[in-house]
Amino acid sequence: MLLQGYRKEIVRPECRREAESLHCIAHLEQNIAEVLPYLNAVLGGFQYTRDPPSVSFKVHGKLIAVHPAMICVNALRDETEGDKILEWLKGEINSAWERRAEIKPSFEGAPKPRVIEILKLLPKTNCRECGQPTCMVFATQVAEGGRGPEDCPPMTEENRKKLEAYLSQFQLE
Numbered sequence: 001m002l003l004q005g006y007r008k009e010i011v012r013p014e015c016r017r018e019a020e021s022l023h024c025i026a027h028l029e030q031n032i033a034e035v036l037p038y039l040n041a042v043l044g045g046f047q048y049t050r051d052p053p054s055v056s057f058k059v060h061g062k063l064i065a066v067h068p069a070m071i072c073v074n075a076l077r078d079e080t081e082g083d084k085i086l087e088w089l090k091g092e093i094n095s096a097w098e099r100r101a102e103i104k105p106s107f108e109g110a111p112k113p114r115v116i117e118i119l120k121l122l123p124k125t126n127c128r129e130c131g132q133p134t135c136m137v138f139a140t141q142v143a144e145g146g147r148g149p150e151d152c153p154p155m156t157e158e159n160r161k162k163l164e165a166y167l168s169q170f171q172l173e
Helices: 033-043 079-098 115-121 135-143 157-167
Strands: 006-011 022-028 047-049 054-059 062-066 070-076
Touching: 006 079, 022 079, 033 047, 033 054, 033 079, 062 079, 070 079, 115 135, 115 157
Parallel strands: none
Antiparallel strands: 006 022, 022 070, 047 054, 054 062, 062 070
């Protein structure tokens, strides 16, 4: 077993103290740097960084960042949700470590949609019907997985289908 324990800290976002959601930071008792490429391979990390080492995942609408000595989880409903995610991740970390001889480590993040490819399919009118000031901002949100083709009211049905097909090849949540 690589990760035996952690100390959990629950915080409100600094930038938005009024926010309903919580963030969870787990300060790890063991350094888990060596398992990160294996964990990335098993869970299909959204982003992988070599130096300093870290891997990020988008799971159930949460962004989870795993560092050698810390795990960060955003947008939690409550502390119980944080506990469940941390225990699940602890199990995944230990499982990946125990099975590392069978796993090919991955030092790359998952491919991401390109904002410019998304923008090509948008009406480019900056109409604000999606709630954003420009189509570029909207395209960036789509690329990050926060919005979808259905969120652009003036998009043609043909381009909506093209965008859905384009996005289907990426791991967005």
